[in-house]
Amino acid sequence: MKAQVTLENVAKCYTKGTMEIRALDGVSIDVKRGEFVSIMGASGSGKSTLLHLIGALDRSTAGEIYLEGKALSSLSDDALSDIRRERIGFIFQQFNLLPTLTSFENAALPTLLAGRARREDRERVREMLAAVGMGDRLDHKPEELSGGQMQRVAIARALSMQPAIILADEPTGNLDSKMGEETLAILKECQESYGQTIIMVTHDAKAAAYGDRIITLKDGKVVEELEAI
């Protein structure tokens, strides 16, 4: 079977002043549908950059990324936006909730951006929030929530469009261990019950162990790939 996500020799360079930083340097990875992949590495090794590229948030400097068979470099900005909205659910380390919106509105953002505001869409968002345990805080603003609660809203948001691929950048990094475990459990549930593909960045070995496979980056290069037993 063809892989759902394929990276071929991907590189990403940043120029800062006169310095050139190679954040990614010839990365090739395949991720199959329904797979849970953990990405590890020291701070600054290029994990976030990798996730941003897979998530169509940025374009690579060299190499090619295929998402469900489409070469990202050939797509227009609008097509990339549509992919992000319809196919990908992104969970950020810093949650990135919009401060003026309620939990419900935050979770419903992707559906709203897609112009879907029918009853069944709203119903689904409500279900998602209930599923992450936020069903009783629909009208709370982010400032009224704890870190763990914010992360759950962010997860509900990522799941609201029932995306094929879920990308999570250190989703437990800002949470205590209990909350962290709950978050990881939800991700595992997504994989097992709905067959969603999950790529998660973490530098916590215990968290990484939830994955089927652990890829380790160093200085922008893949240095190790471990299959979980």
Add this chain to the structure above:
Amino acid sequence: MLSVFGQFSLRFIKERKGRAAATVFGITLGIVVIVATAIVNRSTLASFKQMVTTSAGKAELQVLPSVRSGFDAKYVNVISGVRGVKGAYPVVTGNTRVVKDARDVDTLMIYGVDASVDRKVREYDLSKGRFIGGRGREIVLTSQWASDYGVKAENDVTLLTAAGLKSFRVVGLISDKGAGNTNGGKFAVTDIETAREMFTRAGRVDQVDVTLEDGFKEDAVKASLESELGKTFVVERPAGRGKDVEDSMAGYQFMLSLTGSISLLVGLFIIYNNMEISVEERRFSIAMMRALGLRRKKILLFVLGEAAILGSVGGFIGVILGAGLARSMAMAFAGISSALNRVNLTELGLTPGIFLTGLAAGPAAAMAAALGPAYRMVKVSPMEALVPVETSWGKRNRRTIALGMLLLIVGAAALIALTFPEKFRVVRLTEDQFKAFGVGGLGLLVGGSVLLMPGALRAFLKRVAPRRIVPRMALDNLGRVSGRTSAAIAGMMIALIMMVSNAAQSLSYGEYTRNWIDKSVGWDMLVSSSYFGAQMDVPLDEEFGRNLRAIEGVKIACTLRFTRASYGGSMVNLSAFDMNTFFRFAKFDLQDGEGGKIEERMKSGEYVAVSSGAARTFKLKAGNVMELSTPDGKARFKVAAVVKDLGSDNGNVYIDRPTYKRLWGDSRVDGYDVVLKDGYTVEEVKERIEREIGKGRHLTIRTHEDFKKGIMSLVDQSFALTDLVIYIAVFVATVGIMNGALISVWQRKREISTLRALGARRRQVSRILLTEAVAIGLTGSLFGTAIGMFLGKAMVESGRVLTGIILEYKAPWPVVVWAVALAVGLSSVVSVIPGRAAARSSIVDGIRYE
């Protein structure tokens, strides 16, 4: 310590060149707005002044006659003899037409002076040829006028004189220094005797300019002159031919200072915004330095130092660009408006004052703006400083709305109170108090609307699309920065208040004028020597009238004389009509007086009629007694009626011409109202008059339609000048809206990137900015046009108190529609720039936490 400063600021400036450049750009923009407005205001003021003043040179006092026909030349010696008078320089002045190939070219103001002494009082800066010698038809023109009309030294020009068209030799040209600046350069000097012939002023003088001996005070000499000469003379300081000029400029000056202050505020607001961002952006580094143990005071010092550097650079560039912008704006407008077509380009430069102000305003405003956010930042703990602050609409709603409503109601009540006729008002206000009261009322209205705006905006956006994400995001943002939002709206609102209220006045005055013409102008043609109006001094004679009546097709020719007389120490326009013939084709448009008896009373010569303006200025009513100065003393008249009139100056007194001729000893004629016999057309009679009695006279024959059109275009022109200022205000407000939007894009970088990461297309993001701009434009224009209409009505209605003219309010609907369209259109157009910035910025940069 300097090295820490280097770390903090200099490195920031060096490494984040883009951000530093954006801050400098913001400051530059602010200074450009301030400087350009200051320069344009100065130059329009100068041009306006130039249009209405005449050059008095070094004269410290001027002696003017109380009658238009001037005074006897023997008084020049009397004046010279008064203690403290050093020199007395007589002038005979008037306006004439320049004619070329039988066509009118332009109007020139002529100064007839004593060529042997006049250069002691006035500066004639000869650029070509020589000054006039005594006698003979020689003139000196301004080089500006000469080059406009292709006239060179030693050429001849043809001018209209009382004896018909005559040729004059141009002996020299003067620059626009000194006297050459008079009347916007439409000015020529000739010998006083020649001018007397031109204007039939044998043995008379129109004005004497006086210089004083050292050590004498103006006031003292003025008093001696007044007591020596008596009441038929007016002694003034030259600048204040003075009061007339000041009066006509007061309103305009007020307008200019209003736009000046708006632009100053917007400029400072722009600088403040940018500086605030530049500091906010470094919340993190500031927190780090605090954590590393740097004292608050030092951090504040760094921030101020940096603001001073960026502000100075921005200020310098802004001053230069602002001067350039002012020039092109004024030139562009000069092409559009004839009222301003002699914008004085020498006044468009940077004065040291404006230069230094602009230069200082940059760093000063930047430092003031930086201090607030920097102080806020160093006050919180380093940890707190790392979390961005979020504010929302807040809870102030109820109270704010109540207060806003209260201000609106009080402000409206104040303006309405001003429109009551005088007799209903309990307290009598002076004109200044009246204006202050009006400005106060307007201020309350503006303040009230500013308070109500956020609520109105919210209601508007909620209604538009409660569940749509784009309006929702726009709404949230406008609410979060409601201070900045209100400021942006208020700028547009004030500009549109001015636009609509000006239009209301212009419309109502235009309507009034049209009605007045239809009611009061019963003639078919107006025959005069050349251009007709208060400025023209080339007269006709009674002989001409007899010939005119003999022309086939002419039924009535009513003799007209327009002059001035002195009443109670001030000058009033005197219109002497032959009432016997006048009432055969015309009626007075009455405001007060017994309609049935007016004709008979006016013909008797014992009565005068006064215009509404004169009635107001001199507190006159029908039945009052009015004493006018004549060359031989005083004459008493009864007021038969108050008549509606055009113009808002001291107004007009109407008198029977035979009476005027007898008492003032003046038989000159300014023109004839002509009524045609049935069956004759205006064209054929006009042609006959030209052919049979017009030779060498260069007559101006204006038809009823011509006259109406001419007057209407004068009305339009007087409002056009204000329009220039209003459009500057609109421009400034638009810049303010754009800048606010740019800032908000920067502040929302994370949110915008999050939206994009969740799959928002670029267009969706830029539509948020568009929606915000439209909401701002719409709210500003709705409040602005509503208040503008109200203010317009108040101004029109208060005319009965201020000018004595009772106008009918006309709602300027087309201008209201235009104003709304303009505000919404301009704000949408300028939203393209922040919209693009938002849509194109890197998603990854926005969501990354360092």
